[in-house]
Amino acid sequence: MDFRMLRRMAHFLAVAEEGHFGRAAARLGLSQPPLSAQIQALEAELGVRLLERTRKGARPTREGEALLPVIRRLAEEAKQVEALARELRAGRQLPMALACVTSALFDFLPPLVRALRDAQPDAAMAVQEMDTADAVEALRRGEVDFALARLDHDRLPLHVLPLGKDALVAALPDGHALLGTAGPLPLAALAREPLMLLPRSISPAYFDRQISACRAAGFEPVPVREVSSAMAQLAFVAAGLGVALVSSGMAVLRPPGVAFRELAGPVDSVGVALVWNGERETEAARLAVQVARQVFPQSEPAP
Structure with a gap:
């Protein structure tokens, strides 16, 4: 596969995400005819039709929908290649690729990256946002050196260094009746509320901890919808489509339309851990472990 493909x-992805050739062209800084020509060339290379025009714009065909997740992953990896190459051109020496779950982007990632930069100023760093399941696979394949993910024990050959505990909080739409109550919210108060849940496939331990907490509070959660990311959870809550249990790290975002309530208990979540592959241990991974122990003094080997 060459860079033209x-x-x-990336052009197909832009049209699929925008749902419109004109908006995609503006986003890419192109006019519509060259964009259409690029899509046609890709369809010819792949031998399938990817997009169909509608009265409102454009949408992926059945074949396009099937290929969309793979193309999105390839496009993201291409961005990482470009970012890493840019860092190397700037004179940085040690390649360092890491993955990070969304809920760790604001409280765990910044101090770790700053400390890594201080310890190794010439590191060429590339960061990818991934859910735990994708990060685990990327580590197994050797695509990243280490990850910040939600795991609570080693999964050999993967090693886990817990960086800090976390608690679940309730995310409620503005104006929700439960916001009028005082003090920490009993988890049982959400028994009849439709929940926005991340799929278990994204992070089994994180999912199971939430379900177990609900059952311990005396109810079976009512999942109204599974969403693909923690950001999507908050967006749907803001729209009034339900409530969510999210990590306390997400509460720092304070998105409009969403209010957060501490839960009585508290209800522990699966904390964020530094994860690396012992069979593919790199210099970058060894440095990350060393630095993480200094930045997060509470870190300790997983049981």
């Missing part, structure tokens, strides 16, 4: 995939 990757570029065409």
Whole structure:
């Protein structure tokens, strides 16, 4: 696969996400005819039709929908290649690729990256946002050196260094009746509320901890919808479609339309851990472990 094909995939992705050739062209800084030509060239290379025009714009065909997740992953990896190459061109020496779950982007990632930069100023760093399941697979394949993910025990050959405990909080839409109550919210108060849940496949331990907490509070949670990311959870809560249990790290975002309530208990979540592959241990991974122990003094080996 050459970079021309990757570029065409990025063009297809833009149209699929925008749902409109004109908006995609504006986003890419192109006019519509060259964009259409790029999509046609990609369809010819792949031998399938990817997009169909509608009265409102454009949408992926059945074949396009099937290929969309793979193309999105390839496009993201191409961005990481470009970012890493840019860092190397700037004179940085040690390649360092890491993955990070959304809920760790604001409280765990910044201090770790700053400390890594201080310890190794010439590191060429590339960061990818991934859910735990994707991060685990990327580590197994050797695509990243280490990850910040939600795991609570080693999964050999993966090693886990817990960086800090976390608690679940309730995310409620503004104006929700439960916001009028005082003090920490009993988890049982959510028994009849439709929950926005992340799929178990994204992070089994995180999912199981939430379900177990609900059952311990005396109720079976009512999942109204599974969403693909923690950010999507908050967006749907803001729209009034339900409530969510999220990590306290997400509460720092304070998105409009969402209010957060501490839960009585508290209800522990699966904390964020530094994860690396012992069979593919790199210099970057060893440095990350060393630095993480200094930045997060409470870190300790997983049981």
